[in-house]
Amino acid sequence: MPIIKVHDKSFDTYLSEEVIQNRIKEMAAEISRDYAGKRPLFIAILNGSFMFAADLFKHLSINAEICFIKLASYKGMKSSGNVVTSIGLEDDLFGKDVVIVEDIVDTGKTLHNFLPKLLHQQPKSLKIASLLHKPEATEYPLQLDYIGFDIPNKFVVGYGLDYDGLGRNLKEIYQLV
Ligand code: IMP
Numbered sequence: 001m002p003i004i005k006v007h008d009k010s011f012d013t014y015l016s017e018e019v020i021q022n023r024i025k026e027m028a029a030e031i032s033r034d035y036a037g038k039r040p041l042f043i044a045i046l047n048g049s050f051m052f053a054a055d056l057f058k059h060l061s062i063n064a065e066i067c068f069i070k071l072a073s074y075k076g077m078k079s080s081g082n083v084v085t086s087i088g089l090e091d092d093l094f095g096k097d098v099v100i101v102e103d104i105v106d107t108g109k110t111l112h113n114f115l116p117k118l119l120h121q122q123p124k125s126l127k128i129a130s131l132l133h134k135p136e137a138t139e140y141p142l143q144l145d146y147i148g149f150d151i152p153n154k155f156v157v158g159y160g161l162d163y164d165g166l167g168r169n170l171k172e173i174y175q176l177v
Contacts, residue, residue: 028059
């Protein structure tokens with residue numbers, strides 16, 4: 001497996017394209033079963049989740065809607081922390097079955113701060129689907145309903161995730177050497 005360079009750092013292949021895609025198909029099947037007969041609204045959190053959201057969404061076998069919102073930006077290699085506002089949430093969530101789509105839950109702060117805003121709109125249900133989760137890094141309690149992979153507390157890039165703006169186009173996920 002090749003070592004790649006993004007900016008000044010070296011990264012090792014960690015999850016292959018095939019492994020990622022197979023897991024996403026499993027997640028889509030599970031979500032389709034859980035929401036059979038319903039019409040959930042997927043809220044994908046930009047930028048990092050755009051690839052995961054697209055692949056997850058195309059494997060769903062139920063009727064579903066999707067929208068994309070933007071929260072805080074993530075700078076450098078540590079979580080930026082303060083999440084203040086969301087841009088692009090035009091749908092009224094009242095009475096809807098909502099599924100949040102995230103690329104990665106690290107400290108959990110982003111979602112922990114954002115969920116009350118969504119719950120305020122009184123959705124019928126609210127679940128979270130995250131491709132990656134770093135259990136050792138999580139400081140804010142969150143119930144993650146669908147997790148692709150639990151990963152070690154190491155910085156990763158690829159498949160939508162960036163290091164200072166680069167690396168999002170990689171089909172695989174790479175871990176900092
Ligand atoms: P949290 O608020 O600490 O859970 O961080 C969530 C956000 O930080 C994610 O949506 C990512 O955009 C970003 N992030 C956290 N860990 C990584 C990583 O290892 N690589 C790239 N981005 C990350």
